[in-house]
Structures are given as C-alpha cells and as structure tokens.
Amino acid sequence: MRTRLKQHKNKHPSDKGNEELGALRDQIDGIDEKIVSLLSERQQIVEQVVAFKKANNLPIYHPAREEDLISGRRRQGEEAGLDPDFVEDLYRSIIRRSRVEQASRMSLKSVRPGAVVLIVGGKGEMGRYFMKWFGDAGYEVRTMGRKEWDDAERLCNGTDLVILSVPIDNTGEIAHQIAPCLPKKAVLADLTSLKEKPLKAMMEAHPGPVLGLHPLFGPSTSTLDKQIIVATPGRDDSACQWILDQFVSWGSIIVTADAREHDEIMHIVQGLRHFATFTFGSFLRRRQADLPRSLEFSSPIYRLEIGMVGRLFAQDPGLYYEIIMASPRRLALLREYMASMCEDMELLEKGDKSLFRDEFAKIAEWFGPFSDQAMRESTYLINKLIERF
Amino acid sequence: MRTRLKQHKNKHPSDKGNEELGALRDQIDGIDEKIVSLLSERQQIVEQVVAFKKANNLPIYHPAREEDLISGRRRQGEEAGLDPDFVEDLYRSIIRRSRVEQASRMSLKSVRPGAVVLIVGGKGEMGRYFMKWFGDAGYEVRTMGRKEWDDAERLCNGTDLVILSVPIDNTGEIAHQIAPCLPKKAVLADLTSLKEKPLKAMMEAHPGPVLGLHPLFGPSTSTLDKQIIVATPGRDDSACQWILDQFVSWGSIIVTADAREHDEIMHIVQGLRHFATFTFGSFLRRRQADLPRSLEFSSPIYRLEIGMVGRLFAQDPGLYYEIIMASPRRLALLREYMASMCEDMELLEKGDKSLFRDEFAKIAEWFGPFSDQAMRESTYLINKLIERF
Numbered sequence: 001m002r003t004r005l006k007q008h009k010n011k012h013p014s015d016k017g018n019e020e021l022g023a024l025r026d027q028i029d030g031i032d033e034k035i036v037s038l039l040s041e042r043q044q045i046v047e048q049v050v051a052f053k054k055a056n057n058l059p060i061y062h063p064a065r066e067e068d069l070i071s072g073r074r075r076q077g078e079e080a081g082l083d084p085d086f087v088e089d090l091y092r093s094i095i096r097r098s099r100v101e102q103a104s105r106m107s108l109k110s111v112r113p114g115a116v117v118l119i120v121g122g123k124g125e126m127g128r129y130f131m132k133w134f135g136d137a138g139y140e141v142r143t144m145g146r147k148e149w150d151d152a153e154r155l156c157n158g159t160d161l162v163i164l165s166v167p168i169d170n171t172g173e174i175a176h177q178i179a180p181c182l183p184k185k186a187v188l189a190d191l192t193s194l195k196e197k198p199l200k201a202m203m204e205a206h207p208g209p210v211l212g213l214h215p216l217f218g219p220s221t222s223t224l225d226k227q228i229i230v231a232t233p234g235r236d237d238s239a240c241q242w243i244l245d246q247f248v249s250w251g252s253i254i255v256t257a258d259a260r261e262h263d264e265i266m267h268i269v270q271g272l273r274h275f276a277t278f279t280f281g282s283f284l285r286r287r288q289a290d291l292p293r294s295l296e297f298s299s300p301i302y303r304l305e306i307g308m309v310g311r312l313f314a315q316d317p318g319l320y321y322e323i324i325m326a327s328p329r330r331l332a333l334l335r336e337y338m339a340s341m342c343e344d345m346e347l348l349e350k351g352d353k354s355l356f357r358d359e360f361a362k363i364a365e366w367f368g369p370f371s372d373q374a375m376r377e378s379t380y381l382i383n384k385l386i387e388r389f
Numbered sequence: 390m391r392t393r394l395k396q397h398k399n400k401h402p403s404d405k406g407n408e409e410l411g412a413l414r415d416q417i418d419g420i421d422e423k424i425v426s427l428l429s430e431r432q433q434i435v436e437q438v439v440a441f442k443k444a445n446n447l448p449i450y451h452p453a454r455e456e457d458l459i460s461g462r463r464r465q466g467e468e469a470g471l472d473p474d475f476v477e478d479l480y481r482s483i484i485r486r487s488r489v490e491q492a493s494r495m496s497l498k499s500v501r502p503g504a505v506v507l508i509v510g511g512k513g514e515m516g517r518y519f520m521k522w523f524g525d526a527g528y529e530v531r532t533m534g535r536k537e538w539d540d541a542e543r544l545c546n547g548t549d550l551v552i553l554s555v556p557i558d559n560t561g562e563i564a565h566q567i568a569p570c571l572p573k574k575a576v577l578a579d580l581t582s583l584k585e586k587p588l589k590a591m592m593e594a595h596p597g598p599v600l601g602l603h604p605l606f607g608p609s610t611s612t613l614d615k616q617i618i619v620a621t622p623g624r625d626d627s628a629c630q631w632i633l634d635q636f637v638s639w640g641s642i643i644v645t646a647d648a649r650e651h652d653e654i655m656h657i658v659q660g661l662r663h664f665a666t667f668t669f670g671s672f673l674r675r676r677q678a679d680l681p682r683s684l685e686f687s688s689p690i691y692r693l694e695i696g697m698v699g700r701l702f703a704q705d706p707g708l709y710y711e712i713i714m715a716s717p718r719r720l721a722l723l724r725e726y727m728a729s730m731c732e733d734m735e736l737l738e739k740g741d742k743s744l745f746r747d748e749f750a751k752i753a754e755w756f757g758p759f760s761d762q763a764m765r766e767s768t769y770l771i772n773k774l775i776e777r778f
Contacts, residue, residue, distance in 0.1 A: 325737060
C-alpha cells in the first residue's frame with residue numbers, strides 16, 4: 001500500500017490530500033475494530049445461549065428465530081442506507097457460524113444415554129468418522145475390524161445399534177455373519193450408497209429392527225450441519241427412531257425414501273455425475289490441456305466447473321470406483337448416457353442452428369423454474385468466489 | 390419461534406428459563422443493532438474516500454490496503470477469541486461490497502475524455518451492455534444496427550474506437566464493409582469469442598490500430614469487478630492502450646494472449662465445457678429424471694453441479710450454439726472427447742478396480758496441486774451454499 005501511495009504522491013494528490021485519505025482510513029479502522037469486538041461479545045452471549053439450551057434440552061436450529069433476526073437487521077440496514085441483501089448475506093454467515101459452534105458444543109449430548117453402538121468396519125474412514133460422533137456424544141462405541149471376527153459374540157453382546165460400515169459388495173455377507181450374534185432388540189443398520197440389496201440382506205439376516213442409512217457426505221465433512229442422510233426404513237421404525245433423532249440433534253437433515261427409489265435417484269445423482277466428471281478430467285489429461293494457462297483465461301464459472309473436476313481427483317479412487325461401478329444397472333445407465341451424447345453430437349454435426357434452438361428449448365422447458373433458481377444460486381456463488389480467491 | 394418455544398415450555402424449561410433465554414436474545418439483538426449501524430457509518434466514510442479518490446485520480450482497487458486491513462482484523466479477532474478465518478471471510482464480503490460500490494460511482498470517469506465510440510451491432514445484448522458502460526463514463530457513444538448501413542459514413546466520422554459486436558460468422562465481412570469509412574487513427578476492435586479469424590480480417594480491412602477483445606462474461610454481469618477480458622493485440626498497441634486502461638478502471642482484469650493460443654484454450658474452456666454441460670442436461674430430459682426429488686437427495690456438491698447444468702438452460706440458446714459450434718476445429722475436439730469417453734467406458738466395463746485406480750492416479754497426478762486447491766475452493770463455496778439456501 002505504501003509504495004502505491006508514494007507513486008501517486010508525486011503525480012497527483014498534495015501532502016494534505018494524503019493526510020485526508022489517511023484520516024478517513026483511520027476512521028474506517030476504528031469502526032472495524034468496534035465491529036470485531038462486538039462480534040466477540042456476541043460470541044460470548046451465544047455461548048451462554050448454548051449452555052442454557054443444553055441444560056434444557058432445547059434444539060439448536062431455530063429457523064423462525066433466525067428469520068426474525070435477519071428481517072430485523074435487513075429493515076434496520078435499509079433505513080440506514082445499506083443494501084438489505086448485503087446485510088442479510090453478512091448475517092447468514094454470522095448465524096451459521098454460531099449454529100455450527102453450538103452444534104459442535106452440543107454434540108456431546110446423546111439422545112439415548114447409555115446405549116451401546118458397534119461399528120463393523122470401524123477402521124475405515126467412514127467408520128472412524130461415525131465412531132467419533134457417537135463417542136463424543138457419550139455412547140459406548142465399539143468397533144470390529146476384519147481380524148476381530150473371533151470376538152464377534154462378545155462385541156455384539158448388549159449392543160443397541162450395529163452399523164455396518166463395509167464395502168457395498170460385502171455388506172450382505174457380513175450382515176448374515178454378524179446377525180446371529182446380535183441381541184434381538186438391537187437395530188441393524190448400514191451406510192452403503194445403494195440400499196435395495198443391502199437392506200434386503202439385513203432384513204433376511206436379522207429378525208429385529210433394521211434401518212438403511214446413506215449419508216450424502218464424506219468423512220472430510222467437519223460439521224453435520226444441514227448435511228443430508230437418506231434413511232430407507234427396514235423393520236420396526238419406532239425402534240429405529242432414536243438413531244434418526246441423534247442425527248437431527250447433530251444438525252443433519254433426514255430424507256426418508258423407499259430403497260428402490262433411493263437407488264434409482266442415486267444412479268443419476270452419484271453414478272452419472274461422477275462418471276461425467278471423471279471422463280472430463282480424463283480427457284483433459286489425454287489432451288495435455290494447459291491447465292494453469294486455461295485458468296488465467298477463466299471466467300469465475302469455468303474456474304468453478306473445472307474446480308469440480310479437479311476436486312474429484314483429490315479424493316479416494318476406491319470410493320469413486322464403488323460409486324461409478326455400484327451395479328450393472330448403473331453401468332447400463334452410463335451406456336445410455338453415451339448414446340444420448342452421440343445423438344446430441346449428430347445434431348451438432350448437422351450445423352443447423354434452428355434445430356439446436358429447438359432442442360435447447362425442450363431441455364430448458366424440462367428444467368423449468370429450476371434453471372432460474374440455479375442461475376441465481378450460482379451467480380451468488382460466483383460472486384463469493386470472486387470475493388475470496 | 391414462539392410456537393416452538395411453547396411446545397417446549399410444558400416439557401422442559403421453567404418460565405424463569407424462558408425469560409433467561411429471552412434476555413440473552415435481547416442482548417444479541419442489541420449487539421447486532423450496533424453492528425449494523427457501524428456498517429452504515431462505515432459506508433458513509435467509504436463514500437468520502439471515493440469522492441477523494443475520484444477528485445485525485447487514484448485507483449479504487451488497492452490490494453495492499455485490503456490485505457493490511459484484513460490481517461489487522463484477523464489478529465484482533467484471534468485475540469478476542471474469534472476464529473480468524475471467520476473474521477477474514479466477513480471482511481472480504483464487506484470490502485468487496487465497498488469496492489463494487491466505489492467502482493459503480495467511479496465508472497462515470499473516462500480515461501480519454503471526449504473520445505467517440507461507435508458500437509456496430511449495438512442493438513444486441515452485448516452491444517447494449519458496453520454502450521451503457523461507455524456512455525456512463527461520459528464517452529460519446531453511437532450505435533449502428535443492420536438498418537443503418539446507409540448512414541455508416543456519418544456514424545464513423547470522428548470516431549476514436551469502433552467495436553464490432555456482431556455474430557462471429559459476420560465479423561470478417563462487417564470489418565471489411567466498415568473499414569473504408571473509419572478515420573485512419575481510429576481503433577477497430579471486436580468482441581467475438583474466437584480471435585484468430587476476426588483479428589486477421591480486421592487487420593486486412595483497416596490499416597490503423599486493431600485490437601481483439603474477448604470479454605469472458607455475459608451481459609447479465611452487473612459489475613466488471615475482477616471480470617476477465619482477453620486482449621489479442623493486432624496493430625499499434627500503444628494507440629489501443631487507453632481502451633484497456635478504461636476496462637481496468639472499471640475493475641476488469643486484462644489477460645493478453647496471441648490469437649491462436651486464445652482460440653486453442655477456448656476450445657476447451659468454452660466449447661468442450663459447454664458441450665459437456667449441454668449433453669448432461671439433454672440426457673436428464675431424455676431420461677425424464679425426477680429432478681425435484683433428486684434435489685431433495687442432494688449433497689450440496691451435487692446441487693451445485695446440477696445448478697451449473699440448469700444455469701446453462703436459463704440463457705440464450707443462440708449464444709451457446711455459437712460457442713459450441715464456433716469452428717470445425719472445435720467440433721473435431723468434441724469428437725475426440727467422445728472417443729476418450731468411450732475409452733473410459735471400456736475400462737469400466739472390465740470391472741477391474743486396480744486398472745481404474747491406476748488410471749485415476751494418472752489423472753490425479755496430471756491435475757497436480759490444482760486438485761487440492763479446487764477441493765479447498767469448492768468446500769468453501771459449498772459452505773456458502775449451505776449457509777444461504
């Protein structure tokens with residue numbers, strides 16, 4: 001900053017001018033200092049709110065209170081000559097921060113004190129992840145790895161919940177192996193990303209409560225706040241309810257679905273999407289595209305899109321293999337996708353703009369109001385990206 | 390909020406408890422009120438800074454001052470028990486806001502007072518967009534549509550800059566038609582998304598200064614702040630410099646490139662990327678995928694990815710046709726892409742996990758450190774998305 005000012009000092013403003021600018025900047029710094037100390041004061045009061053909620057078993061997430069707070073600040077901001085959207089944006093950040101902190105402090109609380117949770121495959125990444133959450137909440141958590149099968153009876157004894165956190169191909173087999181050791185009342189659950197087959201296997205193996213779970217996030221997620229878990233009910237929903245309540249108390253959102261519906265949607269949401277991303281990255285490498293230079297030429301949207309591709313390759317190949325290859329049904333869908341692309345390519349080869357327009361219009365119509373919403377959301381994010389990087 | 394509290398009132402906290410929570414919330418509201426009025430005070434001082442900068446021809450964007458300000462607040466926040474990343478995040482929003490407002494106030498300033506700008510095709514969206522920017526900055530702006538060719542000589546008379554904002558296929562022809570009417574010293578520029586051919590045509594047609602421009606954003610962009618414009622120099626760079634200076638003063642970033650290099654990169658950045666997005670949307674429609682339900686099942690990352698697809702179809706089909714079909718070279722690249730996908734598909738069909746891992750590792754290595762950076766950036770955005778929607 002100083003060098004820059006000096007450059008201009010000789011060119012334009014007088015020394016008096018520089019003093020004037022300096023004085024204004026000092027005023028801004030003074031205001032900013034006050035804002036930051038108010039934020040710290042705010043955090044301390046939020047901590048008291050957390051302590052109170054915890055002592056009284058009140059929920060953390062209080063949408064109505066949040067919306068009240070935000071409309072109040074919007075109104076005040078508008079009257080004071082600020083853009084209300086800007087004020088809302090700031091307050092969404094402040095509130096989420098406070099919610100995440102509350103959740104991390106309250107996660108110690110279990111909805112079923114004293115319950116025993118066994119995680120089969122607890123040495124894998126996802127197993128360790130849930131072990132930590134259940135452990136922090138005060139549950140007695142046991143894990144069982146491949147080498148501990150001899151000890152299965154002892155480990156299963158007195159469990160209230162057994163979670164299978166093993167590769168999808170082994171889930172059915174392991175369900176059958178472990179089930180005979182389980183107490184009848186124990187809930188048997190799994191975490192696989194397809195649900196129809198594993199759920200069926202668990203139902204056959206265990207006569208007690210059964211619950212399919214599919215957490216739509218990976219073990220790198222530091223908070224469960226607003227993270228989605230799909231629950232596919234198996235048997236005895238009321239006996240399984242406390243598990244869902246526990247996830248909700250950690251901030252997660254539970255979406256309930258039939259196993260078949262879940263799998264159909266996941267073929268697209270996970271299989272197809274990751275295949276498309278994988279093949280795009282693969283092509284960039286085959287072409288030896290000049291990635292750094294292309295990023296210099298990037299609009300924020302391209303940067304974001306290419307970031308989505310790069311992101312995949314920072315993660316575990318085994319996980320993506322399982323997701324892309326999850327089932328023969330999924331592979332068939334990928335073939336359909338390729339055929340559909342060929343059709344689009346043929347359309348392009350015709351070089352007829354009006355044919356393209358027609359096709360485009362059909363797709364736009366199919367997307368319906370989602371397109372506009374997506375435009376708004378992604379424009380918002382692009383601005384965030386510009387702001388930050 | 391009130392209903393919720395009532396529900397719990399009978400179950401848990403005493404009336405005294407509710408009062409306690411209410412008192413804490415009042416304290417938070419009091420703090421928030423002070424923060425918002427400090428923000429408004431801050432804005433007023435920023436306006437004085439703008440006025441001063443404008444009067445003294447100082448630049449708006451002052452990276453060093455911004456970084457100083459942010460490190461100061463981070464330090465203070467950390468000492469006061471706040472997460473410094475959280476403080477930085479808030480301040481990036483506040484600062485960008487202030488920068489954008491400064492830019493919009495200062496855009497009235499022209500770097501070449503009195504210059505005359507003619508926009509050929511000024512009735513199209515992009516033409517109108519730049520007409521507004523140049524007009525607001527105080528330039529004399531003229532436009533010429535299809536029906537005004539008879540008037541070309543008068544419109545070109547005394548111009549300093551002629552911008553061709555016409556479809557890429559017509560750019561060469563129009564350059565040849567308009568060039569004879571131009572003053573020798575006038576800069577001839579275009580805005581097309583490929584540069585090699587249009588630049589060549591402009592160079593042949595006009596003996597004076599020539600400049601290729603490719604703005605990497607659309608007419609819906611409300612601010613030019615940090616938006617990229619690629620400049621491909623044609624002839625007499627120094628005579629063209631004021632135009633680039635003007636864009637910089639509006640907040641844009643200029644990337645200079647050889648026309649051929651530009652086009653090579655754009656085949657991937659625009660052609661390939663948009664083709665991939667188009668075909669994905671096209672397939673979702675052919676399959677009649679259950680979009681709303683799939684969004685309920687969405688991790689924030691899928692929501693973002695599908696948003697990128699939806700976003701395309703909220704825009705102008707003609708524009709995307711031009712981008713995807715820009716040249717035979719580009720179409721050939723798309724064919725290569727399809728072939729590469731088929732290769733990937735064959736690999737998957739083998740169902741061999743270790744082959745997949747090897748291929749994955751090669752691509753990850755090719756992406757190099759960008760993957761981790763992309764992971765960080767996209768994780769940041771995902772949190773923003775969770776916060777906001």
